[in-house]
Amino acid sequence: MSAHAELLTRMAVTLVVLLVAAPMLVWVERRLLARFQLRLGPNRVGPFGILQTVADALKLLTKEDWVPPFADPVPYVVAPMILGITVLGAFAVVPFTASGAIVDLDVGLLFFLAMSSVGVYSVMLAGVASNSKYAMLGAVRAAAQMISYELAMGLSLASIVLIAGSFNLHDIVVAQQGLPYVVIQPFAFVVFVIAGLAELKRAPFDLPEAENEIVAGFHTEYSSMKFALFFLGEYLGMILIGAIATTVFLGGGNGPFLPAPVWFAIKVGLFIYLFIWARATLPRFRYDHLMAFGWKVLLPVALLNLMVTGALVVARTAGS
Amino acid sequence: MAAAPAVLESLASRLGDQAVAVQATKDDIPTAWVPRDQVHAALAWLAADSDDHYRVLYDLTAIDERHRQAREAGENGNGRRGDFTLVYHLMSYSANADVRLKVALEGEYPSAPTVSDIWPSANWYEREVFDMFGIGFDGHPCLRRILMPLDWEGHPLRKEHPARATEMEPYRLPEEQFAAHEEALRFRPHEWGLSDGDWASSNLPDDSNAVPEGDTDYLFLNLGPNHPGTHGLLRLILKLDGERIVDVIPDIGFHHRGAEKMAEQQTFHTYIPYTDRIDYLSGVNNNLAYLLAVEKLSGTQVPERAQVIRVLLCELFRVASHLVWIGTFGHDVGAISPVFFTFTDREKLFDVVEAITGGRMHPAWLRIGGVAMDLPNGWRPLLDEFLKGFEKRLKEYEQLLIGNPIFRARTRGVGVISLDEAIEWGVTGPNLRACGFEWDFRKKRPYSGYDQFDFEIPTADGGDCLARSAVRFEEIRQSLRIIRQAADNMPAGDYIADDHTSMPPARAETMVNIETLIHHFVGVSWGFTIPAGEAHAGIEAPKGNNGYYIVADGGPSPYRLRIRTPSFVHMQILPRLARGGLIADLITILGSIDYVLADIDR
Numbered sequence: 001m002s003a004h005a006e007l008l009t010r011m012a013v014t015l016v017v018l019l020v021a022a023p024m025l026v027w028v029e030r031r032l033l034a035r036f037q038l039r040l041g042p043n044r045v046g047p048f049g050i051l052q053t054v055a056d057a058l059k060l061l062t063k064e065d066w067v068p069p070f071a072d073p074v075p076y077v078v079a080p081m082i083l084g085i086t087v088l089g090a091f092a093v094v095p096f097t098a099s100g101a102i103v104d105l106d107v108g109l110l111f112f113l114a115m116s117s118v119g120v121y122s123v124m125l126a127g128v129a130s131n132s133k134y135a136m137l138g139a140v141r142a143a144a145q146m147i148s149y150e151l152a153m154g155l156s157l158a159s160i161v162l163i164a165g166s167f168n169l170h171d172i173v174v175a176q177q178g179l180p181y182v183v184i185q186p187f188a189f190v191v192f193v194i195a196g197l198a199e200l201k202r203a204p205f206d207l208p209e210a211e212n213e214i215v216a217g218f219h220t221e222y223s224s225m226k227f228a229l230f231f232l233g234e235y236l237g238m239i240l241i242g243a244i245a246t247t248v249f250l251g252g253g254n255g256p257f258l259p260a261p262v263w264f265a266i267k268v269g270l271f272i273y274l275f276i277w278a279r280a281t282l283p284r285f286r287y288d289h290l291m292a293f294g295w296k297v298l299l300p301v302a303l304l305n306l307m308v309t310g311a312l313v314v315a316r317t318a319g320s
Numbered sequence: 321m322a323a324a325p326a327v328l329e330s331l332a333s334r335l336g337d338q339a340v341a342v343q344a345t346k347d348d349i350p351t352a353w354v355p356r357d358q359v360h361a362a363l364a365w366l367a368a369d370s371d372d373h374y375r376v377l378y379d380l381t382a383i384d385e386r387h388r389q390a391r392e393a394g395e396n397g398n399g400r401r402g403d404f405t406l407v408y409h410l411m412s413y414s415a416n417a418d419v420r421l422k423v424a425l426e427g428e429y430p431s432a433p434t435v436s437d438i439w440p441s442a443n444w445y446e447r448e449v450f451d452m453f454g455i456g457f458d459g460h461p462c463l464r465r466i467l468m469p470l471d472w473e474g475h476p477l478r479k480e481h482p483a484r485a486t487e488m489e490p491y492r493l494p495e496e497q498f499a500a501h502e503e504a505l506r507f508r509p510h511e512w513g514l515s516d517g518d519w520a521s522s523n524l525p526d527d528s529n530a531v532p533e534g535d536t537d538y539l540f541l542n543l544g545p546n547h548p549g550t551h552g553l554l555r556l557i558l559k560l561d562g563e564r565i566v567d568v569i570p571d572i573g574f575h576h577r578g579a580e581k582m583a584e585q586q587t588f589h590t591y592i593p594y595t596d597r598i599d600y601l602s603g604v605n606n607n608l609a610y611l612l613a614v615e616k617l618s619g620t621q622v623p624e625r626a627q628v629i630r631v632l633l634c635e636l637f638r639v640a641s642h643l644v645w646i647g648t649f650g651h652d653v654g655a656i657s658p659v660f661f662t663f664t665d666r667e668k669l670f671d672v673v674e675a676i677t678g679g680r681m682h683p684a685w686l687r688i689g690g691v692a693m694d695l696p697n698g699w700r701p702l703l704d705e706f707l708k709g710f711e712k713r714l715k716e717y718e719q720l721l722i723g724n725p726i727f728r729a730r731t732r733g734v735g736v737i738s739l740d741e742a743i744e745w746g747v748t749g750p751n752l753r754a755c756g757f758e759w760d761f762r763k764k765r766p767y768s769g770y771d772q773f774d775f776e777i778p779t780a781d782g783g784d785c786l787a788r789s790a791v792r793f794e795e796i797r798q799s800l801r802i803i804r805q806a807a808d809n810m811p812a813g814d815y816i817a818d819d820h821t822s823m824p825p826a827r828a829e830t831m832v833n834i835e836t837l838i839h840h841f842v843g844v845s846w847g848f849t850i851p852a853g854e855a856h857a858g859i860e861a862p863k864g865n866n867g868y869y870i871v872a873d874g875g876p877s878p879y880r881l882r883i884r885t886p887s888f889v890h891m892q893i894l895p896r897l898a899r900g901g902l903i904a905d906l907i908t909i910l911g912s913i914d915y916v917l918a919d920i921d922r
Contacts (some may be wrong), residue, residue: 026545036418137563137903203654204726207904283726286904287563 010102014091022055022235029235029276036280063224066129066180075129080229083122087236089117094243095252097172098260108169109161112244113154116199119237120146123201123208126230141287142201142208145238148294149198149205155302156188159309160248173252180251187305189249191298193274196241198294200234207287242271325350327372327419333360343422346616346855348870349409350604351420359408359684366410369437372417374410375744377435378858379867379884380405382453387479389852389873395788402426404455407882408435409856409869413743413757416764417460420856431456441745444892452477452580463513467573467921475881476581483578483585509704512569545574549652549907552917556894556906563902568895575921583881587847588614589688589823591878598866598883599919601641603673605861607686612767612857613868614688617850618822625813626690627769632806633676633685634768634859635799640669642796645746645914649789650721652911653730658717665713668706675702688823689849691815703807711800718793720876722786731785735897735909738783745896746889749864750795751913753779754787761860769858773802785912792914809846820846835885847876863914865889883922887915 027042027050034041042049067073083160093108095101106109120143127139160181172181181291198205246252246267253260285293328350332340341353366374382832383405402424409420425432434457436442446457447466454475457463468516474481482488491910493501543549543556550556553574559567579598595606608630615622622630643666647659670680676699677683677692685692693823721727737747739755751760760777762770778794780787816823824844830837846921852874858867864886873879897913898906 033656037657038664039660141563175914203656205655280657281720282655283650283724283730285726286730287902289726289729 005156007102011092014102015088016089018088018236018239021239022232025235025238025272026053026056026231028272029279034275036277057228060224060228064225065224068132070131071263072129072131075125077226079122079126081122082125083119083233084229084236086115086119086122087233087240090240091236091243093169094240094259095173095247096255098245098262101169104118104170105168107167108155109167109172109244109248112169112240113150113157114152116146117150118151119233124231138208145201145205145208145287145294146179146199147291148291149195149298152294152298152302153192153195153199155299155306156191157248159185159302159306162257162306162309162313169247169252173247173254176251179256180249180254182249185249185305186310187301188309189245191302191305192249193271195294195298196245197275197278198290200237200241200265200275201277202234202238204282204284205290206279206284207290214218237311238275239268239274240313242268242275245271327370327417328352328364329674330370335362336466345420346619346853347613347857349418349420349856351422351854353422353424356423356425356432357707359406359421360427360435360438362421363408363435364438365408366419368422372412372415372419373700374412374419375419375743376411376450377408377439377441377445378411378418378746378865378884379409379869380435380442380449381454381869381882381884382449382477383407383871383880384453384477384479386735388879389875396612402430403428404430404453406432406449406455407527407869408480413759418856423595425455429454429456431458433457434459436460439719439744439746440891441889444888449813451475454478465573467576469504469573471501476578480790481581507540507542509559536690541664543903543906544571550717550910551648551915554891558903558906560903563904565898565901565903565906568892568898568906570894571734572917572920574889575917577918577922579922580881580883583878584614587876588850588872588878589844589848591881592686593682593684595883596684596686596918597918598885598922599861599863599887599916600681601637601644601916602862602866603637603640603681603683604630604677604686605637605859605866607627607684608634608768609857609859609861609866610868610870611686611688612859613855614822614850614856616855617686617738617853617870617872618688618819619851620817620819620822622690622768622817623814624811626815627741628806628810629691629695630686630768631770631773632803632810633673633683633691635802635806636669636673638799639796639803640666640673640860642792642799643669645792645911649775649911649914650727652907653727655721655724655727658720661713661717665706665710668710668788672699672702672706675699687816689819692816695810700807703803707800707804714793714796722789722793728786730904730908731912732782732787734781734901734905735912736784737897741893741896742783745893746847747864748790749862751788751864752888753777754791755783756781761858761865765858767857767894773805775799775801775805784884785908788912788914814907822850824848849874849876858884861886863916863919864890885919887913887919890915891920 016147020299029167030052031041031049042052045051045055067076090112092102093105093111100110123142123146124139127135127142130136160172161167163181163185166172166175201208232317243264246264255263328340328342331352331354335354335358339355339358340462343353345351366372384403385405386403403510404425406423406425407420409418412420423432434446434453436443436446438457443461444466446460447463449455450457450463451465451468452475466468468476505535530829537562539562541558541560543558545553545555555571555574557569557571558565577597579594582594586594592607592610595610596603598606636689643662647662650656650658652833674680675696677685737751737755739757742752742755742757748761756779758777758779761767763777775798778791778798780790820843821840824840825836827840830840851871852872854869854871856869857866858865866886867884868879869884871880871883894909894913897909
């Protein structure tokens with residue numbers, strides 16, 4: 001009974017935190033981006049403009065919920081739902097407290113990778129179901145990009161699994177109590193962050209939504225709440241990648257004095273800052289450069305890292 | 321521009337003395353009338369075999385002569401003017417010379433042979449002449465309207481076509497007409513010269529990335545007119561194979577406001593604000609191009625102080641225009657931050673401009689014979705405020721863009737044009753200098769005192785987007801040099817010429833002298849008359865060579881005013897640059913060309 005209650009409490013708290021954090025993140029991004037660009041950002045609605053996203057969400061909610069007559073209705077409606085479900089679902093295994101995540105899955109990391117792979121479907125379905133040329137172009141680009149970079153991401157995480165000896169995210173956090181893995185796996189860290197950016201379709205990998213080229217890419221034909229779901233899914237994804245990076249490389253909630261969730265939030269915050277900073281500064285990759293970079297640079301680096309890590313781990317266990 | 325009419329003598333010796341009738345003009349360009357059946361041979365000879373090699377078709381336009389008043393024989397060529405005149409303006413880089421051929425055409429809707437086989441750039445010029453005058457061109461590959469809607473009736477620049485809305489019927493759109501409009505807008509690929517399935521008509525360059533022949537399904541995509549990446553209302557019809565561009569056809573004319581027709585309704589003086597809005601980022605540069613032509617017609621000498629003030633403002637606007645380019649081009653390739661930085665700098669620049677002229681982007685501040693007012697007290701500290709720290713910030717912007725590897729990957733080798741092609745198509749300005757050709761009209765054909773300033777002409781090699789970017793950054797630095805020199809060495813003196821045949825006398829005098837008041841009143845209300853004649857003036861505008869060709873008939877308004885803009889030429893070569901590339905490259909190329917839609921469409 002109390003185990004169930006605890007589970008439900010955790011789920012509720014997590015859900016509430018996330019559903020508040022994602023709009024907050026929109027506000028953070030707009031203010032931070034503005035500061036990078038020597039301007040203020042939204043500061044009118046609510047103190048410091050905090051309620052700006054609430055206002056935007058209300059606007060989106062009151063918009064006409066329209067399915068284009070030329071679109072395929074079922075996948076059109078289902079696509080954003082898939083995104084929401086996969087991203088929120090992946091948070092079930094993120095250990096942001098000292099006692100672990102909502103669910104203590106022994107294949108936690110694999111679960112995260114699987115969820116992000118399913119997320120590709122949402123993009124593909126959205127683009128194809130929209131039945132519009134721009135959306136199709138965007139969807140094809142996005143799918144190819146996400147699939148290519150997921151490989152590198154998975155391989156970089158595989159090195160960590162070798163060292164930690166487990167897919168369980170809580171175990172990985174516990175294993176970093178001496179030293180966070182970023183110190184001993186810097187290459188995997190860099191590969192993961194870059195691949196994560198590509199996975200999120202954020203700058204400099206935001207070709208699928210490059211406004212100047214293909215209007216709005218795969219979500220061109222979306223409006224109101226369905227668009228809001230895509231939007232929110234992107235920001236939740238940012239938090240997710242930041243959370244996984246924190247868990248796997250920075251030691252999750254480990255740290256002196258402050259409770260684990262606070263440390264976790266601080267570390268995730270660092271990654272969020274990094275992502276926004278990258279968006280403010282870098283131009284966007286062209287499609288073929290992006291693919292070349294993913295396949296010819298990131299993938300070999302991740303593979304090499306995995307091989308070397310494997311060799312070292314074997315040597316260590318053989319030696320001891 | 322000092323080619324003696326030796327070129328015309330050589331032409332006469334080729335075609336026969338009867339065929340070439342020299343006409344005197346108010347600029348130094350050798351001008352001659354040639355019969356219709358010999359013009360193609362004459363132009364071909366001038367382009368290829370003459371000593372001067374007039375490789376550039378600078379401009380091709382027409383004049384509707386049917387309402388002419390002035391018909392002096394010596395001035396305007398033996399009264400050989402027909403109903404319409406075709407004007408071919410050629411330019412030679414090797415001899416730094418121009419030549420102008422005019423052809424008299426008879427009849428209500430005459431025709432002439434096309435010259436698009438000599439110069440590929442004649443294509444759009446001839447389409448515009450057809451659109452505006454109804455003159456046909458035999459042998460033209462695709463003679464359709466270019467600026468006006470395809471179902472427009474009438475040809476606007478003809479003298480019988482109404483100019484004002486009040487001269488036309490009230491606009492009504494009944495159902496059948498709406499349906500007809502919609503039907504006319506329906507996209508049929510073959511009408512645009514795009515075939516549906518074969519490669520033969522695509523003129524693909526020899527490209528190892530070219531997709532081999534076979535039956536492929538092409539995707540026709542409209543980029544625009546509503547599109548965030550086209551910097552305005554421009555429609556590009558893309559024929560795509562996946563993401564690779566097989567062909568692209570620009571559909572221009574959405575921004576056409578009839579500037580050339582308006583010139584015939586306005587006086588020389590009141591037309592000045594219209595020129596600001598042609599290239600709306602260049603402000604005063606447009607005024608200067610127009611007024612240099614008018615001053616040639618009226619014979620006005622501009623005092624030295626006015627010239628330096630003009631140079632100062634022109635260079636300030638060049639910096640402003642390039643700052644916009646940095647921001648928008650960066651944004652096109654995905655760098656979303658530099659636009660805010662450059663616009664902040666531009667605000668400081670506009671503080672200076674506003675203090676001096678009263679306006680920001682459209683000051684309309686130059687006048688016939690000088691400038692509207694003298695520089696205000698305190699202009700120098702404002703200018704210094706703008707210049708302070710700007711070069712350091714410019715270096716940062718350069719690092720953000722040109723120093724960034726992603727940017728370099730996006731722009732190197734993209735949209736390459738060779739120097740020969742650039743010259744053939746009439747490319748001017750930074751786009752030409754990016755091919756390694758050191759040509760700047762401020763240096764080669766100095767105007768408004770530019771020969772007294774010390775500055776360099778930046779060039780770059782490669783003719784790709786990266787080269788064009790590098791040239792523009794360096795041009796800003798050179799402009800800053802000129803601005804500093806102009807500010808440091810501002811001569812004392814009059815800010816406007818004392819010639820009251822072409823501009824109003826000073827207000828102070830009108831308060832004490834009744835004659836002056838009458839003169840002022842008549843001149844401002846009726847318009848000062850500029851003596852009959854024709855003249856052309858071209859300047860190095862921020863985008864390229866901007867030229868105004870004015871035909872004056874002895875009245876208060878121009879009889880014909882032709883605006884030759886650089887962006888029109890640059891948009892025409894877009895297919896040449898973009899074919900075989902990806903859509904992402906197309907956006908990069910569009911940004912790197914630095915065009916302004918009002919400049920294309922006028």
